Amino acid sequence: MAKPRSLVAGNWKMNGFSESSAELNTLEGMIAKGKPANCDVMICPPYTLLASFAEAAKTVLVGAQDCHTDDSGAHTGDISAAMIKDSGATAIIVGHSERRADHGESSKLVAEKAAKVIEMKLTPIICVGETEDERDAGKTLDIVLDQVKASIPMQATAANVVIAYEPVWAIGTGRTPTPADVQDVHAAIRKTLETRFGEAGKGIAILYGGSVKPSNASELMSVPNVNGALVGGASLKATDFNGIIDAYRK
Ligand code: PGA
Numbered sequence: 001m002a003k004p005r006s007l008v009a010g011n012w013k014m015n016g017f018s019e020s021s022a023e024l025n026t027l028e029g030m031i032a033k034g035k036p037a038n039c040d041v042m043i044c045p046p047y048t049l050l051a052s053f054a055e056a057a058k059t060v061l062v063g064a065q066d067c068h069t070d071d072s073g074a075h076t077g078d079i080s081a082a083m084i085k086d087s088g089a090t091a092i093i094v095g096h097s098e099r100r101a102d103h104g105e106s107s108k109l110v111a112e113k114a115a116k117v118i119e120m121k122l123t124p125i126i127c128v129g130e131t132e133d134e135r136d137a138g139k140t141l142d143i144v145l146d147q148v149k150a151s152i153p154m155q156a157t158a159a160n161v162v163i164a165y166e167p168v169w170a171i172g173t174g175r176t177p178t179p180a181d182v183q184d185v186h187a188a189i190r191k192t193l194e195t196r197f198g199e200a201g202k203g204i205a206i207l208y209g210g211s212v213k214p215s216n217a218s219e220l221m222s223v224p225n226v227n228g229a230l231v232g233g234a235s236l237k238a239t240d241f242n243g244i245i246d247a248y249r250k
Contacts, residue, residue, distance in 0.1 A: 006040070021053065081122060115153035158204050182223045218250075
């Protein structure tokens, strides 16, 4: 099984207005003019911008940040994977730690959401990661591998799923694990994927997320089994995000 295709995905979280399409256009321009990058590039804007971004995007892929487990129905305020597909997006982040923390989402629910994303023939980007307390207690691998096992649905194949390892304490804090720590966790996730999917598990992209920025992207992206980044804050400005993509222009 070939090495996974790398992916640099921007998670805009609850940021962005209609005028933000200028940022997308700037990024598209930088990608068109720059050296070709050996990775896919994705932006996951808020729901309100999905359709317009999907319409305007040329090379950049568009993803959403969450979805409901049902296709439609009486769920005020929720959005289904079917609606997201209809908007033109091709991927959906599920199980982000902010959803797990703010909305009490369990790995079981995350797996149900991911199953629906797969059913819609979209790609789930399944997020896992330990809190600082869990890390300090030496439980990082236990927590992360439990989340990986419980959040990947039965319907998953190596071809239709992406994993993102995001230590909760590194998100939005400017702090990152050492490359050696990232390597250990990604190697353990890879092993778990190979146990589950056999040789094909080698082809699943495992992204690193948490305070990725232009100045640390090259180092983090060169760690074995790191196949891209899930980027929050530094994805909002095209120049910063493009600086992260540079890690794949070497
Ligand atoms: P950050 O967020 O890059 O701002 O740390 C990453 C994420 O939450 O996906």
